[in-house]
Amino acid sequence: MSVQEEIETLRTELHEHNYRYYVLSNPIISDMEFDQKMKALEALELAHPEYDDPNSPTHRVGSDLTKEFVKVAHRYPMLSLGNTYSESELSDFFDRASRLLNESFEIVCELKFDGVSISLLYEDGKLIRATTRGDGVTGDDVTTNIKTIRSIPLQLIGSDYPENFEIRGEVLLPWKVFDTINQEREMQEEPLFANPRNAASGTLKLQNPKEVAKRLLDGYFYYMLGENLPSDEHYDNMQKAKSWGFKVSDAIRKCKSLHEVFDFIHYWEKERNKLPFATDGIVLKINSLRQQQLLGTTAKNPRWAVAFKYQAEQAVTTLQNIEFQVGRTGVVTPVANLEPVLLAGTTVKRATLHNADVMTSFHLHVGDQVLIEKGGEIIPKIVSVTYQNNQSKEIEFIQLCPSCGTHLVRVEGEAGYYCPNETSCAPQLKGKIEHFISRKAMNIDGIGAETVDLLFQKQLINNISDLYTLQPAQLIRLERLGEKSVQNIMKAIENSKSVPFERVLFALGIRYVGEKVAKALAYAFKNIDALARTTTIDLASVDEIGEKIAQSVVSYFADINNQQLVELLKQYGLQFAIQEQTTVLKSTILDGKTIVISGVFVYHSRDEYKSLIAQHGGKEASGISAKTTFLLTGDQPGPSKVTKAKSLGIQMITETNFLHMIGESEGDKPVQTQGTLF
Template identity: 60%
Template sequence: MEDLFSNDKMRSEVKARIETLRRQLHEHNYNYYVLSQPTISDFEFDALMRQLAELEKQYPEFYDPNSPTMRVGSDINKNFVQVQHRYPMLSLQNTYTEGEISDFFNRVKRSLNEEFEIVCELKFDGTSISLIYENGRLLRAITRGDGKQGDDVTANVRTIRNIPLVLKGDKIPAYVEVRGEILMPWSVFEELNREREAQEEPLFANPRNAASGTLKMQDPKAVASRRLESYIYYLMGEELPSGSHFENMEIARGWGLHVSPTMKKCRSLEEVLQFLSFWEVERKNLPVATDGVVLKVDSLSQQRNLGSTSKFPRWAIAYKFNAEKALTRLESVTYQVGRTGAVTPVANLEPVLLSGTTVKRASLYNEDAIRTLDLHIGDMVYVEKGGEIIPKITGVDKASRAPGGERVEFATNCPDCGTPLLRNEDEAVHYCPNSENCPPQIKGRIEHFVTRKAMNITIGPETIGLLYDKGLIRDAADLYELRFEDLVRLDRWAETSARNLLASIEKSKKVPYERVLFALGIRFVGETVAQKLASAFHYIDLLAAATVEQLTSVEEIGERIAQSVSDFFRNPRSVEFVERLKAHGLQFRLSEDALATRSDRLAGLTVVISGTFELHSRDEYKAMILQHGGKNSGSVSKNTDFILAGENMGPAKLEKAEKLGVKIIDEKTFLTMIGKES
């Protein structure tokens, strides 16, 4: 009886553990594929998955068809049309050791019992894509999704320059699916993060997240600006040009597809291991991120003979490079204050070489991150680069902790002006509320004001700091009151430098209204939001008088942004600042050319856009709706006046439109409505 009770107790604990693992893995899948914000490494994820698979194998009575082990993770975004894959997009089984690669090689050898070759290719760290070509023309681009269906992102993929819209050359099948990865090059990623950091927006952790997020944007023009690239790694279809995967890739390169030149065909396990060893180091010199090597049996007939499990092909496997870590000492923690008052803790480290660069500092993000790590000054800490670019502390070697080390506690006062810090309940960030008198906030706002996408004044942070310290400027409006005689008195300032700065300041008076609005530095008002606000409220006094309700009626302006804009114009200091800029001649209304295109043809009408278009982009149609007095909406409701529909209109929107009797028009009809030639 006691054994029976013990048995039941153990089974109950096993069941609880299985349910916990499933819950955790579902959450991690969502973070990875939908949010593009993974919270654990691939190695940790695979370890949890293996643990769950082993428990499910030992205890089949706890089978669940919705277990994470039964499916491929999903990146489906309901803002896009979902399309079924003709050929499932399976994921690859991950390995981390040469021993596991040896096991794979020998398993293939036993199963085939004949000569075979292995194609080794770098595993590019991007987001998977399936490109469908019919008669040599790009028909559709679909994300991996859940492996059975994915998002139709054709409009965005057409903006990627190294994806041919029409294949060239010979041996092109009537139908072929091209599988590959969409990536963001390191140089673009670093530039994007510098811009986001300047706007105090959350940084992308790595290029894969950035590429994934970009591909899911609703604006193809914005996608094009991110300069994504593709790397092709497989062809699928009934009439492929060759029975060799390697030869198919060579032929695909001739069609104009971007195939990596690093592929190698190997005849032995030794050659495979040499390839892994070489690229473990050399990959760091590549212009794009890689996280491993993929091994594939070359012969397509041998691939078919080996087959697949429900989740992985038996003829391919992925070897993942281990993230490079270093152990170094935490010397101190300091705090940086941004232009919005956000306070960021920074770990100052004993210099250590990591991924080819010397790391001296690492971001600690916020108070919660510090508490989770349980940091003490003098701790030996593990540092790695997220996506091999952003240094971060991932752990503490507590066994080596010396007694008496001071525990790291988050600052309670601003490190620059001494004001007690505040933290909103729904945010992880602390803020210094002394926005009017805190020096780094004032300098930061001026630095933002002069940036290229704002007023484009040729002055750097050091010069701004000098002018501030000399008492010549206290806000951005003071730039327009600078005098030549004041500037030439400054150390190391020549007459030419003074004249160039003053000329740049004068030229900025012609910068259009939407960029001036962005330059004001209103919290949460980035470049795109400023454009939308300028279109909806075509001069500054209208915007200043707008209520929160009126602001939220503008597409993509939520409660948080609306409240921030309203608060800005209710602050007497902000109003005075804007009035001073007005007096200096800055542009605070849309230009005559922009206004000339405006009308009230769509006044009072709510329009929903769905599908893909031939004559203009979705973003251009949204701008036209605003120009002619209409309102954009993302969802169909009883308040929708009509739907502007292109190809592949969302089935959910179509069904709801039919149910509510909402009128659907095509783009030529719409262009006629607003008096524009199609």
Template identity: 50%
Template sequence: MTADEAKIEIENLTKEINSLNEAYYQRHESKVSDFDFDMMLKRLQQLENEFPQFKDPHSPTTRVGGTVNKNFKSVKHEYPMLSLANTYTDEEIFEFDKRVRKGLAEEKVEYVCELKFDGVAISLIYEEGKLTQAITRGDGVQGDDVTDNVKTIRNIPLKLKGEGWPQKFEVRGEILLPLAEFERINKEREDIGEAPLANPRNAASGTIKMQDSSIVAQRRLDCYLYNLLGENLTVPSHSNALALLESWGVPVSPTYKTCGSLEGVKAYIQHWENERQNLPVEIDGIVIKVNDLNQRAELGNTSKNPRWAIAYKYQAEKAMTRLDKVTFQVGRTGAVTPVANLEPVELAGTIVKRASLYNADEIERLDLHIDDQVYVEKGGEIIPKITGVLADQRSKNAVKINFVSNCPECGTALVRKEGEVNYYCPNENGCEPQIKGKIEHFVQRRAMNIMSLGSRTINALHKAGLVDNIADLYELKADDILKLEGFKEQSTAKLLQGIEDSKQMPFEIVLFAVGIRFVGKTVAEKLAIHFETLEQLQKATFEELIEAPEIGEKIANSVLEYFAEENNLSMLNRLKSYGLNFEIQRSEEAEQVGTSLEGLSFVISGVFEKYSRDELKDLIKNNGGKVVSALSSKVSFLLAGDKMGPSKLAKAEKLGTKIISENEFLEKIGL
């Protein structure tokens, strides 16, 4: 492909993908399948890597992320980000209205009511219709520049629609983690042995400050914006400003309402107190704002809060009930989780029978006893939790609840590693929930996608002695399966074909599917791309593991422990012999665009300013060079970034390997 051809295709793909994104995120229209969309995006990424000179700074591929920030630059807000005064009663709203009218010395005041989203405050700067900067609230005077992460949020426009926007303006709002995404992430975390996230708000806050924007992209954050700021704005009211933002393609929640009286404000509060359970995101109250912008200017601000707005906070929903007992569940990774079994009680429109207790520390903190009267809350939490115990109503003979010392399934003594909150059953090859859980994890849609293998079939196969680990699946024969209840020739053939088809799954999926503790889908992809083969990953030292993107000490130790187990190595060897992929399969080699690195080999280590490690790998290969994972006397260069491991530096110096910086490397290839 010539440069001119690449330029045209990049422009066409960018335009088409932007159009599809707008249809999906603004009008809720799906015009192509997810697969077709992903293939278009993948093609655009490939072309941009090969021809970086044609990449639009606001390309839709920035939604995928990949930029790594060592730290976030602090930026002063042009307009301070004040917090709102809170109220919890109708009387306080009346007093607020009274203060507003007194401050304006007039009777006629119109309010706009909005939902108070429970997320992370953000300020977006647009210049000439393009998103140029995103800043967190921080201390209200200055915040962190999180632009690369915010660009991954699909409903935030990188370029505005329409026309007539100011040369530069600011728009503020809230970044949120939708409830469905919060539940999905927590299921994944529990599946790999991680503690669940506490609530959507904290999860959104933690996500927006992650170093790797590709992980932020996978969290599927959402955003609503509700405040327009800038010089020489001509809009007379807040409601006009919201309508203007909507016309530019900015995500504004359609739930706002203009109210000409306090009765209208109260009706709005009452409506959403009942309806908030049906929203896809968390809210914790209502914001009441003076609509007229001139009146706002007249009222002004205190040192902390605007005088023209107030937040009405809903009380967290809770109920009192009796604790019947605590049961202990064993997960795929061996983590033992306590669950409170409650006398059924209605809470937030549903009947609650169980509540999460998280871990042994939570049981100890609450000092729980059998038959305790407890408060259950569903405020910012998706899963109900116990927030209080009525100890004064406890019977003198009440039995204190202690965390179990042995596995409730197999009886093995539990272990708790230093620095971890969970207790684990170490009998992973003999504890039934772990055995079946590992197989269920392996076959799930996000892993090997053997959809004809449900939990009931796995249970039947295990009970019949046919499957004790994931490698046994690939030795199943039709005659074995036909002996199981409910299986006929057609369903048996479908099951075996599903197992056979799974052999085509790429290495990064297989690595996720085998179920290394703490190695979720994203981490598996990082490890697969970084080490390229199972053999290289298996040989990696602790120092080499933590040099891989987003791999910390906990994950590195878990990987080392996994490969130290003879049973795991035996199973992996069996899977390899059955034909599963244990190295990165590149469907087509990237087209070489230069020869400046021909005959040279590179080891990449550390964190870089301008490019991610994967992008640097592509640049090396596109210019005729070779990327290797370990230093040796044959390696030409160590491409060194920040936070490079001292052992790698020492080894390079010992071998006499030339060490170059990111800028020196880019000069070599003419960038």
């Protein structure tokens, strides 16, 4: 046997043993034998790099290399499912499909996995690319991280698979692994993951595949797309996928009647709690792909599928005490500490009380028996008090900040109390830094909440401007930060200096100034100096800026500490003025016109169309009204917007017509977007 043949034989054997262990849960060799085969393959590949294969089992572990995720356009958009919460709504779905099809049909019932949606592309039986849902049109290429999931095949079994196809599924974090991770984070005083879905999502976005591999993610698959699929039936295609090595749940059933559908739903309402992963409902799909095509989609959801969501589970437990947490804007949130109780597959120890009004409405005492539930099976909350311990004094909302001791204040008309000490209240300072570095703000990748806390504890940063004084020598000495991580952090900090003014303004964390408001202010005043000098009257004249926002902006720039902060950030080279090319109008053809955008577009993104509208003198609005000039429609525009536009006699124009109107060409041939699916 030649070296190449020996390598290929070992790869085939290891793929087979991976499948038996992680998918079938039926290994036929010991862990030691598996490890010996893996080491033999590693040695051969190291000695003969000319036979390297990116889908070799040795590449599953991942490397320490970090990289930015590349954005990839989906061949078929990943739409979301419409949700129902009652059997009557399911009956409506069934009746609507029956009426539209006017022929018999089958429904396939499946578990609704509570994880992260993923789309895998296979060519000639090999995994080529893995992409997250993203915005449904484009997602992140996470192929390297997906390869670390051992239940996902890198090379398919058999030979009867299509030459190329996509398969959609869910990346999950098993309950057991989730609990272990949170136990470790709790011991290290790190923030806990709210649920397995959040943990899985965060894991997939890790830049170090080796760390991803440690999280022991799993993957289940539920839909296939392509030109030459094995069958016109969705159910049969998934059985084929299972034979090729994909993990497809056994909890899948073909139903011919609503009675059978309801039997399936009732059975899994309780049984799902015995599963090793999180589920939050049942998915119903029309079985025939031909019939799916006939039913089509709305702008957001397929008409041939729907999700039935189970009601949130509830449990009774004892209130131990209430603690008060301070957020980045100073808002104080009461959190109930509870006697641990099992709820929807996890042990619950805490529940949010939202604000002073909600907390006071329950008249809580230490020792009260409280009914809790998981809203959407994510964040536990108190629903009611089932027994009141009147032997204990009612817990009152605090008057002083639990972190810095400053008297709390409450703005008239608002529910929350907040700490006004923005300059020296530790949770606020750290929260502002976390907001500043976030993706939608300055996008300083490589620094997360844990790193911010560490830098703060070591007194390397005290506010956002300190980020620009950090030196590699300071960071390299810190735990969990290797040389490559430090290089990436320093690069991200430097790159943030080119982030446009509107995002810098959002990143400052001015109360009530979100992304949209920051953009409106940036374009209205053009630079930070003009904005800092303005009055509440001038601010209120800007579209979408009310009195509350105007007062907050004026108060922010009146504070000497904020003035000094902005000056420092200017010195470090951040962008505090709109770039000239974004303010110069290309034309005035849309002057005085108000345009609403709806649908899926192929030549430009929605944000790019918003920009084009502004560059040609128009105004983009979110909702149809009598002031709307026309509705710019892509593929599958929102039915409600179309209906309202028609009722008001508002013109609807296509993407191509709009581009011709403003003198822009369509550009390159667009990516195919037919055959939409969530």
